[in-house]
Amino acid sequence: MSLILQVDELTRSFGKVNAVNGISFNVKQGTCFGLLGPNGAGKTTTIEMLEGIVKPSSGKILYQGKPLTESIYQELGIQFQHTAIQDYLTVKETLEMFGAFYHHTIALDELIELCQLEDFLQQDHRKLSGGQKQRLLLALALINDPKLIFLDEPTTGLDPHSRRLFWQLVNKIKANGKTIILTTHYMDEAEYLCDEIAIMDKGKIIALDTPDNLLKQHFKGALIKLNGSAFNHDAVMPFEYQVVADKILIQSADIQATLLQLINQEIALDGLQVKSATLDDLFLKLTGHGLNMKEEPAHV
Numbered sequence: 231m232s233l234i235l236q237v238d239e240l241t242r243s244f245g246k247v248n249a250v251n252g253i254s255f256n257v258k259q260g261t262c263f264g265l266l267g268p269n270g271a272g273k274t275t276t277i278e279m280l281e282g283i284v285k286p287s288s289g290k291i292l293y294q295g296k297p298l299t300e301s302i303y304q305e306l307g308i309q310f311q312h313t314a315i316q317d318y319l320t321v322k323e324t325l326e327m328f329g330a331f332y333h334h335t336i337a338l339d340e341l342i343e344l345c346q347l348e349d350f351l352q353q354d355h356r357k358l359s360g361g362q363k364q365r366l367l368l369a370l371a372l373i374n375d376p377k378l379i380f381l382d383e384p385t386t387g388l389d390p391h392s393r394r395l396f397w398q399l400v401n402k403i404k405a406n407g408k409t410i411i412l413t414t415h416y417m418d419e420a421e422y423l424c425d426e427i428a429i430m431d432k433g434k435i436i437a438l439d440t441p442d443n444l445l446k447q448h449f450k451g452a453l454i455k456l457n458g459s460a461f462n463h464d465a466v467m468p469f470e471y472q473v474v475a476d477k478i479l480i481q482s483a484d485i486q487a488t489l490l491q492l493i494n495q496e497i498a499l500d501g502l503q504v505k506s507a508t509l510d511d512l513f514l515k516l517t518g519h520g521l522n523m524k525e526e527p528a529h530v
C-alpha cells in the first residue's frame with residue numbers, strides 16, 4: 231500500500247511550550263489513522279501542521295512523496311472542531327457557498343445522500359442538532375472530493391446514536407478509497423475506526439501501531455482491576471502489578487490462579503473487574519493518567 235503522508239521529526243514550539251516535539255509517522259493511502267491523547271497532547275497542532283495552517287518549527291512533511299504546496303491544499307478536506315458558517319444560510323445554500331471555493335467539486339446530490347442531509351436542506355444551519363451539524367461539517371470537508379480528510383474530534387459532545395451514525399459515514403468514506411486522519415478523545419471510536427493509531431502525550435508519540443498490535447504487545451492474557459485501596463503496598467505480592475490513578479492493574483495469563491492468590495492474601499475484592507484490555511487501559515498503562523484527566527500544565 232502506498233504512503234500518502236510521511237512525517238519526519240516534526241516539531242512546533244509556541245514560545246517556551248513544545249506543543250509537538252519531534253514526532254515521526256507514515257500514513258498509508260486508503261486507511262484511517264488516529265491521533266489520540268488527552269487535552270493539550272499536541273494533536274490539533276500536529277494536524278494543523280499537516281493541513282498547512284500552522285508552520286512547523288522543524289521537521290519534514292511529504293504528501294504523496296512531495297513537500298506540501300499551496301495547490302495540494304485543494305486536495306485536502308478538513309472538518310475543524312469549529313467552523314464559522316455565515317448566519318441565515320440554509321444547509322443547501324451553505325453547501326453551494328463552500329462548493330464555490332474549489333475548482334473541482336463532488337456532485338451535491340451524491341454528497342447530500344452520503345451525509346444524510348436530505349431532510350434538512352431548507353433548514354437554517356443554526357437550527358440543526360449536534361449530529362446533523364457534524365454531518366453538515368463532514369459534507370463541507372468532502373465537497374472538493376479530497377483524497378485526504380482530516381477529522382478533528384468530530385464526535386465530541388454527540389449522543390451515542392449520532393456517534394454511531396457518524397462512524398458508519400466515516401467507514402463508507404474509507405470504503406470509497408479515501409484516507410482519513412482522525413483525532414479523538416474516545417478510545418472506542420479509535421478502536422472501531424482506525425487501522426493505525428499514534429498515542430500522543432506531552433507533544434510526543436508514546437505508542438504507534440495498529441490497535442490490535444498495541445494491545446497484544448502491552449497486555450498478555452486478561453486484565454484484573456481492583457480499587458487502589460485494596461492492597462497494603464508494603465506487603466510482598468506474589469504477582470506483578472501496577473498502580474495507576476486510583477486503580478491497581480494486574481495482568482494475568484491464568485485468571486483463576488490470580489484470583490485464588492488474591493483471596494489467599496485476604497485482599498478485598500471490592501470493585502473487582504476482569505476484562506480484556508482496551509486502548510483506555512493502554513493509555514493508562516503508558517502514561518499513568520487517564521484520557522479524561524484535567525489538562526496538565528503546558529510541557530516546557
Ligand SMILES: Nc1ncnc2c1ncn2[C@@H]1O[C@H](COP(=O)(O)OP(=O)(O)OP(=O)(O)O)[C@@H](O)[C@H]1O
Pocket residue numbers: 244247248249267268269270271272273274275276527528529
Ligand atoms: N497558538 C498557540 N499559542 C500558544 N500555545 C499553544 C498554541 N496552540 C497550542 N498551544 C499549546 O500547545 C499545547 C498543545 O495544544 P494542542 O491544541 O495541539 O493539543 P490537543 O492535543 O489538540 O488538545 P485538545 O484535545 O484539547 O484539542 C498546549 O499546551 C497548548 O496550550
